[in-house]
Amino acid sequence: MVRRTGDRATSGRVRVLALLLAEQRAITHHEIEERLSGGRRLDRVTLYRVLEWLSEKCLVHRVVNDDRVWRFRANAHSDTHQHAHFKCTRCTTVICLDDPQAAYDGPLPAGYRLQEIELTVKGLCAACA
Amino acid sequence: MVRRTGDRATSGRVRVLALLLAEQRAITHHEIEERLSGGRRLDRVTLYRVLEWLSEKCLVHRVVNDDRVWRFRANAHSDTHQHAHFKCTRCTTVICLDDPQAAYDGPLPAGYRLQEIELTVKGLCAACA
DNA sequence: TGACGTATTGCAACAAAGTTGCGTTTACTA
DNA sequence: TAGTAAACGCAACTTTGTTGCAATACGTCA
Ligand SMILES: [Mn+2]
Ligand SMILES: [Mn+2]
Ligand SMILES: [Zn+2]
Ligand SMILES: [Zn+2]
Numbered sequence: 001m002v003r004r005t006g007d008r009a010t011s012g013r014v015r016v017l018a019l020l021l022a023e024q025r026a027i028t029h030h031e032i033e034e035r036l037s038g039g040r041r042l043d044r045v046t047l048y049r050v051l052e053w054l055s056e057k058c059l060v061h062r063v064v065n066d067d068r069v070w071r072f073r074a075n076a077h078s079d080t081h082q083h084a085h086f087k088c089t090r091c092t093t094v095i096c097l098d099d100p101q102a103a104y105d106g107p108l109p110a111g112y113r114l115q116e117i118e119l120t121v122k123g124l125c126a127a128c129a
Numbered sequence: 130m131v132r133r134t135g136d137r138a139t140s141g142r143v144r145v146l147a148l149l150l151a152e153q154r155a156i157t158h159h160e161i162e163e164r165l166s167g168g169r170r171l172d173r174v175t176l177y178r179v180l181e182w183l184s185e186k187c188l189v190h191r192v193v194n195d196d197r198v199w200r201f202r203a204n205a206h207s208d209t210h211q212h213a214h215f216k217c218t219r220c221t222t223v224i225c226l227d228d229p230q231a232a233y234d235g236p237l238p239a240g241y242r243l244q245e246i247e248l249t250v251k252g253l254c255a256a257c258a
Numbered sequence: 259t260g261a262c263g264t265a266t267t268g269c270a271a272c273a274a275a276g277t278t279g280c281g282t283t284t285a286c287t288a
Numbered sequence: 289t290a291g292t293a294a295a296c297g298c299a300a301c302t303t304t305g306t307t308g309c310a311a312t313a314c315g316t317c318a
Contacts, residue, residue, distance in 0.1 A: 115251050
């Protein structure tokens, strides 16, 4: 997947993408860093750059959250990223709701053009409920 | 409105809420600080605390954005905050779409409980389109 | 297989946004 | 109007992410 982009297949890119593909949810830069602790260490700046590159190449996407921390998830689901996210208000876990439900039919002000939709459902996860 | 909460009506709380009520959109801590420059200055830490207090008391709400900067808007619309936001991907302006459209009918994993919905529609505003 | 040029990395320093601790001031109460 | 707790101002700190630059490693081509 990394090589198919035409850019260099570095060990950082491969390891981070593999890790995110294995993980089935959106995780933070910090969590990724921890899981990478075995093996040759990856500088945190490099990790930021790897994640930015993976996002640009659409191999990964960012999930926004009101704790000001980005979360990243592999785009196993290849096509347009139009699904919703669930965020637990107690343990702050974020999962992807792989449901084509995320749509917006309502009106926009005149002249506004829609590009993308981001739906976050907040609540309690099973463990916290 | 401030006094009705039972807590103290300080000049900071009153000035910031008045400012946000006048403004018809979500603005940042930084923008609020600028608009407050006339009159007795308000320390930025105090402003953070005022905004936190206003949020707790539901006189204001936070709007999340992927630039990692919170925006605040007065809750003129009193009831539950269930509407959508529009964010221009070019000029980063955020507006509230006062439309009861923000709902989620899709399924959640077993045991999950829904509390609140946050829908962000991204695109270009009239000025940027 | 080995040398080469450039994309990528690691490090140190920086920046923005928000938080914490603590002594001083202010708003409410009596 | 005095007493008191809540709120404020300031300085220092934390977290999250960014920038500049010299060192290194990836992919290519001899
Ligand atoms: Mn997702
Ligand atoms: Mn709103
Ligand atoms: Zn939870
Ligand atoms: Zn715009």
